[in-house]
Amino acid sequence: MNSPKRTTIYDVAREAGVAASTVSRALRNPRRVNAATREHVLGVAERLGYRPSPLATALQSGRTATVAMLVPDITNPHFFGTIRGAERRASAAGITFILSYTEESADNELTQIERLARSVDGFLLASSRMSDETIWELAEEHNLALVNREVRGLPSAVVDSRVGSRQIVEHLASLGHESMVYLSGPHQSWVAGERWHALHDSARNLGIRATRLGPFPPKVVGGGAAADAVLVTGATAVVAHNDLLAIGVLRRLAERGVAVPGQVSVVGYDDIFGADFCVPSLTTLAGPQDEAGRSAVELLLENRSRSTARAPDRRVMLPSHLVIRESTGPAPG
Amino acid sequence: MNSPKRTTIYDVAREAGVAASTVSRALRNPRRVNAATREHVLGVAERLGYRPSPLATALQSGRTATVAMLVPDITNPHFFGTIRGAERRASAAGITFILSYTEESADNELTQIERLARSVDGFLLASSRMSDETIWELAEEHNLALVNREVRGLPSAVVDSRVGSRQIVEHLASLGHESMVYLSGPHQSWVAGERWHALHDSARNLGIRATRLGPFPPKVVGGGAAADAVLVTGATAVVAHNDLLAIGVLRRLAERGVAVPGQVSVVGYDDIFGADFCVPSLTTLAGPQDEAGRSAVELLLENRSRSTARAPDRRVMLPSHLVIRESTGPAPG
DNA sequence: GTGAAAGCGCTAACAG
């Protein structure tokens, strides 16, 4: 329970026989205080178990030493890496980390930002579902950093999806596949668009027929319908929006007695926990998601000092790599 | 970026031609203000886009409308459910949710609590690694709720481990197993102790030989050494501290060509993501971890109002259930 | 029913 009275800077001041401001200085700007005084004050503070009030500091300085991360869906293991990376980095910088799930809703994102605006120094928007325009406008008022999303002029950290998508197509092409299906995720998903464009372009260049189905909920359960939809297309390769969906597809195909990769090859994105031990293990595009979270925090911290104009357009692009496992193989026939 | 000046309660007061205190009342205690005045004030506030400063409110009231959850390890999917449940509940109550990973270290827990003490209304300690005494002492000063941990006199929400452990043993007994090994988790883990006691007692009652090995790191990689250790004991059944460890054991056994469940049966705890699609799929004790997170937040909120004495000893015990899959089968021979 | 004023705990001028 919060004890009735916590020791304040005034308690320390009185006990040490100095002014409160001196205590404050001894704590913040040690060099602006006589060495002896400082020692003394610090000693008293220590003895009294003084702990500064972040609230009071924040109220007065406008800095909260806090960042908030908005994540569309915590059900999706994809975000765990990002969250972990961001939390670690924030923690290392002594920054408090607020986590908020927005349930795949742009409105929720807005509401949360509104609510937290005065309590944080900035927002980490992970795979935001908001439109470019909305985000752009928000950036006028708030310190933002995007994760796995790019908006013109705003700082972002994204794990490459384009080069990786091309690698996927090349991999499939080299296995002799001539047609592939992309199972798309939420239509507000920026990466979904990126992936499809890259897949589509590469496929055309390599003479592969590429079609898109969906959107499907990016969850294991979404894989059922997705798999059935794939089978009617007759495609020999499936690229799913993420590993969850891919795993769902694997399960449904197994149920229906379709051999993977014998009849159909399956590829996912993210290399989530479990991608290596599902059956068959999943070929997937892996990327340093935690690194993306880490970088985004850094971008935020960089801009924390700035106060007027919009942040500089810093973009961090992290490399992904294709992890080839058992779910892809030569095209049938 | 934080705009230079946000609209304050004074701006609203001036614009509405009333005192700041009236604005405050109109917002907080609508009934203590003339209906007409209230409407007017609210209108002006709305028009000016006024948003209260949580910091100022907190500083003055002592209430932060924020809780912090301390989690030993975010790498472990086991915690995802708890985190999700807690975040959801907090969010629904308009409570800001701070997440902090303590890297399996009791010291880190203490440090974080110290750091956040003045910024939050209470702490959620998930599977805390601290000693009973330390937690007990902390409770003098802070509002605490425990998740999957019990300490005399403190509010807690735990997913039952004892009844479930008994079920595990009964399950194994009914399959004819006569010896089992428990692979224990971190020795500071309270649930690890609970589980072992329950397993051990039940085993004795049913005439099964039960031994404990470990501690092992509760991760997939920990399963390698654990599996090897099991094999030398000659036991026909293994109960792992959690599913990660169990999955690690499955992999190692597969590598070594040991049939599961043909030669050895394997059981885990938690029913994490992936437990249903690893091979063989994992028999495991499932429980409503998200419910535990949710309940813990409620316990915290209940006590938030109280300010002096320690919180009442509210304990929530949530039922678990055994999910039988392919990793357990009749004892060999 | 409403206003004036004090104060939550801290920092940042401004004097001295």
Place this chain on the structure above:
DNA sequence: CTGTTAGCGCTTTCAC
């Protein structure tokens, strides 16, 4: 180098 003073934005007596 250090003390005094004035707020940060809000809530809460205490008067009127």
